[in-house]
Amino acid sequence: MPSDPLPGLEPGLEPGYDVPALPGMSLAEIETPALLLDLDLAEANIALMAARAAAAGVALRPHAKSHRSAEIARMQIEAGAAGVCCQKVAEAEAMIRGGVPDVLLTNDLVDPRKMARAARLARTARITAIADDLSMIPAWSAAARAEGVELPMLVEIDAGSAACGAEPGAPAAEIAKAIDAAPGLRFAGMQAYCGVAQHIRSPAERRAKIEAAAERVRLTLDALERAGLDCPWITGGGTGSWEFEAAGPWTEVQCGSYVFMDADYQRDAAAPGQALGEFANALILLTTVMSKARPGVAMCDAGLKVQSMESGPPRILEPDPGNSGLEVLGCADEHARVADPNDLLRLGDRLRMTPGHCDPTVNLHDWLVGVRGDTVERLIRVSARGRSW
């Protein structure tokens, strides 16, 4: 029995059943667990990153894998982003339906059906694909021709993660030449993303890792030049490292987490003087003490189904753990176990936490509860949530 939608809620949603909170609620009225987005802080992060990228002379193409939300992507584009990055075709489909005009698929695809879906998207939006293996090129060419589109493509090099990406230099240039020669494809540049650098705790080591990646990029630029190929677009970088990529030769940075930040990035940002330290923790997990049956410990209603623990525990923001010794010891499926050495917590008390890792935490939620000050302003749909195919 759907009711009329409330102002600020999408039509077709049943208040009280389909969403974890309603527009107009106060913070105290939100049932827990809930993942909140502080809109003032998120908007400030979006504006700040746009300004920093512009000042550094690089384009900003935020990675939508962090938020998986067309609404947040549109906020980023309105603030000046060139478009977004996506990891999955299904993610790109949701972004484009949600009004995003320009998507870079940053993941290697090998299934011709996925290539066909990507090429189909290129009829209504700008889609760019990548490849790290020569054998992918004929299939991409066939997909583009079947849809009657010209697909820009980047060669992906291994920027130091030893995961995906072709060997820098001549092997990468061979792939670029194959793209250039393939009907339906247009060689457009290079992706060099160093994932392992993002969470190196020492800023100096993080910088050194990106300087090593820059050498790999330059080696590849030389090989491309010898092959007679222009490389106008060099994309990579994340929230942890972008200031080093922005120093060149990259032309574009792919930061995603900066919108939210998380406890893991907060630990990275502990060293002063980093670009990382400028961004605010806009993502807040709201949870309630639902069992306090023994001294020294409290059980909260926020387990592995509402937060990812794989990059370490969340950081408790409130009550202030500085004085109280509060600390998340671990999570079961539905519960977080909180050390409460001074037995400060009572049944029904609410805790606010910064999640350990933003991307997989956001992907657990269909909705972010967008709050401004003490009030729910709107529900933000994580429109590509679960869309990994």
Place this chain on the structure above:
Amino acid sequence: MPSDPLPGLEPGLEPGYDVPALPGMSLAEIETPALLLDLDLAEANIALMAARAAAAGVALRPHAKSHRSAEIARMQIEAGAAGVCCQKVAEAEAMIRGGVPDVLLTNDLVDPRKMARAARLARTARITAIADDLSMIPAWSAAARAEGVELPMLVEIDAGSAACGAEPGAPAAEIAKAIDAAPGLRFAGMQAYCGVAQHIRSPAERRAKIEAAAERVRLTLDALERAGLDCPWITGGGTGSWEFEAAGPWTEVQCGSYVFMDADYQRDAAAPGQALGEFANALILLTTVMSKARPGVAMCDAGLKVQSMESGPPRILEPDPGNSGLEVLGCADEHARVADPNDLLRLGDRLRMTPGHCDPTVNLHDWLVGVRGDTVERLIRVSARGRSW
């Protein structure tokens, strides 16, 4: 532009956009990553557990937190289950809308709004709640009276996990007495669930842990008898331990994972002669090699957004890791890194894996792809996915 639904697909869903596969597809046609449910194996697990519980003389109330799917709950009830357990009110709401007539809320609730929602459900279904603290009882009583229902309630004791649950014996009996005396509530029994026992690797130690829990139950039964309270319902037990609870004094077991099984339970089941070893791995993560840029390693398209790694890595089923040395080394958000010491894998090769931990893995997916033999029979909606509030 919604198309007509295909046979075996819910109305209103757009084939090719809303779901990761379509009824009638062959296994080879399913795009990856996809979480498959082998229907023959799942149905056999459901029938076997029902038979084993009946033979042991205990009721079976499967835990819906494992599958979060009203469809699977209905399959369990048709096979003889007494109802289901839920951890969250929003989960219970989805189960009852999906046709489940009887839900035990196995989690402690402290928010009066959640109690009101639970009491509202009791107008159309049988809902039982639990409490581990005296202070919860007046609020539950008020919620039941406001909805004009009588709520059966259990006292929850700490069965050895030192997480939730009242102290066994007199403290638990005090809570039972308060339930008994409260208008709108009816004291119905006891919950004693020992979560920490489920994954003790040694069957002997697992048995010992449940025997210790049984002592706590008996201590509480004595206290209840002294208080003049009947305790006809004693519920607890999980897939790892249920055979020990079924020996008594429990009257009901709450197994959930047995429908799916997972790599963690498979490691537990390595010791012979256990009930655990009878259940088949019905849950399969299908993934594709999407980068093979260097020797010794392959990157697959199945990261932390499609599988939980917090109970250890998945187990590769196919290609057979016995001969090839294949092993999942770790996951990033979108990728699994697979050791491939003999460079057996090629781009586009498909791997089948048993996920490490079923509950949080299933909760990442909106749909299970129900396969029978080599064909997709139907899509199974994870109808309470993400519903943690």
